[in-house]
Amino acid sequence: MIDIHCHILxxxxxxxxxxxxxxxxxxxxxxxGIDIIVATPHHNDGNFVNNRDLVIKGVKTLNEALRDxxxxxxxxxxxxxxxYDSLIEDLYADSSLLTLNNSKYILIEFASxxxxxxxxxxFHELQIYGLTPIIAHPERNRAIARQPKLLEELVEYGALSxxxxxxxxxxxxxxxxxxxxxxxxxxxxxxxxxxxHNNTSRPFLMKEAAEWVANELGEEMQAxxxxxxxxxxxxxxxxxxxxxxxxxxxxxxxRR
Numbered sequence: 001m002i003d004i005h006c007h008i009l010x011x012x013x014x015x016x017x018x019x020x021x022x023x024x025x026x027x028x029x030x031x032x033g034i035d036i037i038v039a040t041p042h043h044n045d046g047n048f049v050n051n052r053d054l055v056i057k058g059v060k061t062l063n064e065a066l067r068d069x070x071x072x073x074x075x076x077x078x079x080x081x082x083x084y085d086s087l088i089e090d091l092y093a094d095s096s097l098l099t100l101n102n103s104k105y106i107l108i109e110f111a112s113x114x115x116x117x118x119x120x121x122x123f124h125e126l127q128i129y130g131l132t133p134i135i136a137h138p139e140r141n142r143a144i145a146r147q148p149k150l151l152e153e154l155v156e157y158g159a160l161s162x163x164x165x166x167x168x169x170x171x172x173x174x175x176x177x178x179x180x181x182x183x184x185x186x187x188x189x190x191x192x193x194x195x196x197h198n199n200t201s202r203p204f205l206m207k208e209a210a211e212w213v214a215n216e217l218g219e220e221m222q223a224x225x226x227x228x229x230x231x232x233x234x235x236x237x238x239x240x241x242x243x244x245x246x247x248x249x250x251x252x253x254x255r256r
Contacts, residue, residue, distance in 0.1 A: 002229040005193035045082035051096035076101040103235035139180040165209035187241035
């Protein structure tokens with residue numbers, strides 16, 4: 001399997017704290033059936049700034065350590081970029097941003113409570129630049145949970161979205177799991193990733209999530225999500241499924 005969202009680089013954000021932690025996470029990832037990981041440290045989220053050169057250097061160091069430890073796992077570069085107003089200017093300045101494995105796909109994170117008011121304008125500019133935004137963990141965004149239509153509009157606008165493995169299997173609680181399921185059933189999710197930060201509180205669980213999808217949504221959807229992860233890192237197009245509407249939302253708990 002391929003994991004397109006993971007905080008495996010050491011000492012750069014709230015993920016792995018040391019190279020030893022990164023290696024332990026790598027062993028766990030390989031045991032979970034993962035053979036390629038996109039390292040996506042937080043960038044411009046208010047706490048961490050991980051520019052292109054730092055990430056590339058960290059990926060090189062980690063891959064060397066994995067070879068020395070005989071762990072058959074490959075790390076490639078990326079970022080989890082928090083939405084910020086000057087993102088487009090930074091892209092054109094060619095200064096600090098990374099796409100996922102140098103593809104046309106760029107991982108964008110929103111604040112947990114809202115969808116930015118000017119997000120469509122920014123996504124439009126990204127598309128002009130030749131990039132496709134992937135929205136990180138929309139199931140954990142309160143505004144989207146209240147109104148899945150917000151995500152539907154962004155997908156119709158050309159964005160993709162990534163659900164977290166831990167959300168699918170209930171590690172973030174039953175409410176988030178229900179949101180994740182509804183977004184999957186509406187065909188608003190395109191890829192599963194771990195968003196792993198460690199082996200304990202924020203583990204990979206990719207195999208468990210893939211099995212959950214097969215049981216809840218069918219093997220065709222499981223294959224769709226897994227193949228899309230490969231399409232991302234190989235810079236190939238992703239086929240969008242027709243959005244499905246539900247007559248009654250199950251997301252009432254976010255409306256309080």
